[in-house]
Amino acid sequence: MTTETMRDVHRATTRGITAYRGYRPPPGMISWAFHRITGLGVLLFLLLHIVDIFLVNYGPDTFNELLFLYRHPVFRIGEIILVAGLYYHAANGVRIILIDFWPAAYRYERQLFYGVIAVFLAGFLPTAILMIRAILT
Amino acid sequence: MTVARPHIGRERPSGGFELYSWYFFRISGLLLIFLAIGHVVIMHVINTVDEIDWQFVADRWNSPFWRAYDWLMLFLALLHGLNGARLAVDDYIRPQGWRVLAHSILWTLAIVFLIIGSIAVLTFDPSRFETLAQAGG
């Protein structure tokens, strides 16, 4: 089948993103949804971050002025979420890579998923405590 | 009517890009565990945004190591993330025209951000501002 016919077939049948609501998601689907959301979220932050880092070239005044934004409480909370997202994305990414390259891994799909949650929490909780403490002081 | 279309004959399509993209996700992902998480831990956990300012960046980028580190992270994360965004585009935008447009935007973003990011990381010269500051102060 050519790409063209593949597309025809699909055009007549697809339900689009609304279909997500119609399926009671198994763990794998949840983990993927989070992987995608966190990946895109981190990307968004990265793009912003590149812009602001570019501003170092405009000298300390411009740059430091901008930093006030970063110190705003809303941003501080966003920062924690960013870290959470990245940790989750990294842990789940490792799970995916394991499934890809370790032939027996599919048997432990559920366990690996719980492993991701465990690794995520183990990394994130101490980080979060440190970060919250920093905000409060 | 469900008359089966005659089956489509043997053909030898070409592919390849998706394979490299898939591979790149995994390799860059593994490297990003060290780069991105290391970065986040250093910049957002051990140090906090309270401590970070223009001078902090300037000091850090005195070392070629950190410059290389940051540039590699920028490069990998940007391509990894935008490639991920491309997957999302393929999933959610199906009209051919819109899809081409979205892909063009992603590629443009990749090039533009790679350039401004590289300018920031590679061409930043703090001494320029130090002399300026001294001269002005």
Place this chain on the structure above:
Amino acid sequence: MYHRFDAVIVGAGGAGLMAAAQLAGQCNVAVISKLYPVRSHTGAAQGGIAAALGNVEEDHWIWHMFDTVKGGDYLVDQDAAEVLAREAIDAIIELEHWGFPFNRTPDGRIDQRRFGGHTRNFGEGPVRRACYAADRTGHMILQTLYQTALKKQVTFFDEFMMLDLLLTDDGVCTGVVAMDIETGELHIFHAKAVLLATGGFGRVYKVTSNALAATGDGVAIAFRRGIPLEDMEFYQFHPTGIYKMGILLSEACRGEGGILRNGLGERFMERYAPTLLDLAPRDMVSRAIYQEIRAGRGVDGKDYVWLDLTHLPPEVIETKLPDITDFVRTYLGLDPVKDLIPIQPTAHYAMGGIPTDVDGRVTIDEKNTPIPGLYAAGECACVSVHGANRLGTNSLVDLVVFGRRAGRHMLTFVRENDFHPLPKEPDYRARAEVEWILENEGTERVATLRAELQEAMMTDAGVFRTGDGLKRLQQKLGELRTRYSQIRIDDKSRTFNMELVEAIELGFLLDCAEAIAASALAREESRGAHYREDFPARDDANWLKHTLIARTSGGLQLSYKPVVITRFEPKERVY
């Protein structure tokens, strides 16, 4: 809508697809099926397909032929049985070359296992003759044949239901009429040759291993068009169906060493078949089970007994009978490794059907006169290789051997003959039937009638039969026939009207039931699967002959044709 094909095959089970594979690429062929081909009931077959390959122990086609003849209680046409046993070997090899994933022996050849009634050296003891792929042999056959048909670019009309067969007044077959189920539209298929491969009619019985779609459509349509049906009284009950549900637990369970036990825990087959024990032919085992139950030795006084696999090594159960294990776990919540399985005989296979010769040509009388252009193969046909009782694994052989022969004969036929003109208004009968059912404003529900039919058939035309019972059954069928003209369906739309389909199918079931009842009442002897309590002995002097039953304007008409005997003289059947 009008279509024109050299050959049209109705039914995409093993028989239909095997024939299609012969014709594809050689002539213009279409396959019509009311189900998607891979949904056909061949896919449910479990245990195996017999062929005397001799891969694991010595075996010869003539032993296979003998077992087939003896298993069929000598009602088998021996010329056909010889073709079956000889060509089985070729057919299996051909299937293997097409990709069939057989289980293998350690040296890489096709593995074989034991099955009921298959013996070494004319009955000395069990032999390993059944080639298999775990317990999904039928699934693999169906898949392999469908794949081959795709490879050969066969044209499929999926979810098209045949409603009528087009015969001219001078008795030539010119095509079929079918309904596109999705739209309700009628299509006329004009053809030089037509093959009926529509499968069995297990749904005339209440407890059956057959699919809901196994409603004898082809058999009934042929019957309605004046073609006689052969040996309809012989209907096989498989001993091991899941209690109440009828889901089949293959004979392979016993082939791998499973044992039947009554309520007292006894291995009761010792009393009925001392040599082959649990692997005796199905008719004998089914009767034995009922005799135990009648003698009060069913489990808890109920109408079931146990199938015991618990003594088998767990890995045999898991690897050689995985699907069966899955059925037992899913539907009974039991684990065959540890638990006894409640079983009961289940209606399984029609030995009778549309009479054909060894080339699949449909014949219409005692002299085997063929109808030009009409063929039948598979469970809907009766070449008579199964006689009064089919051996396990012989049906799949039947499909591939005679499906193949029918296909090849059709090919020569379509090359040598031209299209015959269609009769005038070819679809008027089918159209009338559809419109009648859609518009009838009666009071009877299809499901109620069907349930009563199945109940009556189970009681009076099941494993045990009596003259009185069959007469009572005929009366009941007459009553159901009248009530059928009073049906009313809720669904009046054209799009995918499954209620309409079920109503049409009920009509087919009634036809099959009538043929069974009348044939069974006439045969005053017991042979194979046909057991008359009022005539418990086999009577070769009067009854070593095939029944033919035809629908004529003056009612049902019975006639008989002789059995072909070539190598083996009828003997008493002991195991």
Place this chain on the structure above:
Amino acid sequence: MQVTLRIQRFNPETDSKPYYREYTVEVEPTDRVLDALNYIKWYQDGTLTFRRSCAHGVCGSDAMRINGRNRLACKVLIKDLGPKITIEPLLGFRIIRDLVVDMEPFFAQYRAVMPYLINDEPPPVRERLQSPEERALYDDTTKCILCACCTAACPIFWTTEWLGPAAIVNAHRFLFDSRDRAAEERLAILNQKFGVWRCRTIFNCTEACPRGIQVTNAIEQVKRRILFEQS
């Protein structure tokens, strides 16, 4: 016991869009969902439309969404679902009527991977040899009954064009068969844009497969095969 089935209905002749109807039936806990559906069709509302045939999970006719997950109606028992059951057609396909969807695109995907043995070498007189170990490599994927539970459970299939897990399972069945000679062509098809790389290892397919096929594993094996053979 009494159960309530909430069933999505749609008849293109009379309805502009799907809607739900509730039915209450008396069933045994050990009955199949299919039994309940049949009961409704036979004795309450003949217009309810669904496909079915074998009634014991081997023909693949009655794949549908039961309480939000793709299942065969004949392989789910009432007792495992409780008294409230929601039944909807498979996602991602055009609805023909009620629970019946157009399966043609699904079979088109299947045909696209050349699902048949290709070996143009003249065959031996007897069978081609294959060791039990070689046979075991593709055993799992021969079990597929083409029910579409997997493909219709894959979120990628709902939103974009791709071969889907069932087609890959059937490609796997031949790719890992030692008798087949067309691996290169099949891998080339699977390496295309809409091929295996669209799979994001979501595992919905494996979770849904009524035959217990390790669908994701099969897809991963194909990916690795392309990776190590093509690059």
